[in-house]
Amino acid sequence: MGKKGKKSRKGVGEMYDEAKVDTLLTLTPTARSNLDKQAKELEVSRSEVVERFARGLLNSPGAVVLSDEERAVLGKS
Template sequence: MSRQKADREEYGEKKDRVNISLTPTAQRLLDQQGAAMGISRSELIERLARGLISSNPEVRSLGGFCAN
């Protein structure tokens, strides 16, 4: 599955490049979650920060269940 190309002004503002430090496990988990949603790691973090998706596993599971 290919990821959607990021719209750098999708939220009404330009995105800036930032650097964060993550463990390899956190990187892998973000990549897996993003791939499952068809979005990049960066977009996943954006949506989590904006409260557009939950980091709660129960909410994610319910959301995935409801989406099917």
């Protein structure tokens, strides 16, 4: 997903004025399916959905707020 009329070049940021770096994410099948659905709805890649969410440009529908205790339990697994 680049700018219209501009050829993409590896290592050169187009949308965010910085180049993206390869990052491996491990997700459950459910999370991946939900990510795919959001990407399809927004007509962007999975990577772009994660980018927008991490930059605070996209809110997670149906987000679950965990208590400190629940976070602690999940952090131990």
